Structures are given as C-alpha cells and as structure tokens.
Amino acid sequence: MDNKQATPIELAYLAGIIDGEGWIGLQKRLQRKWITYKPALRITNTDANIINVVRKIWENVGVDGHIYENDQQPSVPNGKQILNIQLNKQSDIKRILDAVIPYLVGKKARAEMLLKFLDKTIDREEAYLAIKQANQKGKSSETTRETPQGEDIVQAA
16 A cells, blocks of 8 residues: 555545445354354445545555445346445454544444444453444434534524
8 A cells, every 4th residue: 555644534534434324244154153243334335436535545545345236136227236345354344433523423422432442451242232222213313412522513492
C-alpha cells in the first residue's frame, strides 16, 4: 500500500456510512468442541460508487476490504444489486474502528465494545451478548439525541 492517509473528512464520511449502512458484529460459532468468536465490519449498499469510496478510504487507512454481492438476497424490489464490503481480519477492523470512533454516533457503543473485545479487555461472551443485543432488529440505536454542546436536537411536542 502507498503512504496515503485518510483525511478527517474521509473518516467522518466513513463513520456516517458505518452508522447508516454498516454492521459491527461478533459472530459466535461452535467449532468441534470449542467456541470461536469472529468479529466483522460490513457495509451494505446498492450504490457501487459508495462501496468503492469506502474501499478507497479503507485503503488510505491501510486495509483492504472484500467486496461481494449478496447471494442470499440478490436484489432489492427496485432490482438493484446488493453489494457488501467487509473486513474480517481483527487488525484491519481495529485499525478502521480506531480511526472512525471519534466520528461515530449511532454505532459508537458497538464499536467501543468490539474494540474492547479485540484488545482483550472484556470477556468474550460478555462482548458477544452486548453486541448481539445492540444489533437486534427493532432495537433503537444508542444514537444520542443531544448535540455535542448538550443542546437538544429533537424537541418534544
């Protein structure tokens, strides 16, 4: 890889894409007689331009993601192909999360939990259960309803 570096604007953009279109997860698998935990960072979108920009930013951070088409659900109702870009290598996931965590909002708690898992500062099962709960469908995001200055964004009627 070149000596490129992602700019703060690129990292903020990437954080927004991860917040909106990303999945930060920890999969638990039974391998013969032991349990393994596999972290992953994935972004799903139907716009190849977005996926390619994500790949470029990841390359500028020093990682290379795997792009693939979603075989389980090949297209959305409008017929567009669903694309994914994913990181599975722990050091790559850590590098990206460390770079974007200051800019994350909606998935910041998940990223922090996965970083604790990767740094081995939390029990693996505890991290798995926390991330699994945060990723359940129908659960609200941990997105804050306040600006960094503490002013309310959403006004109650």
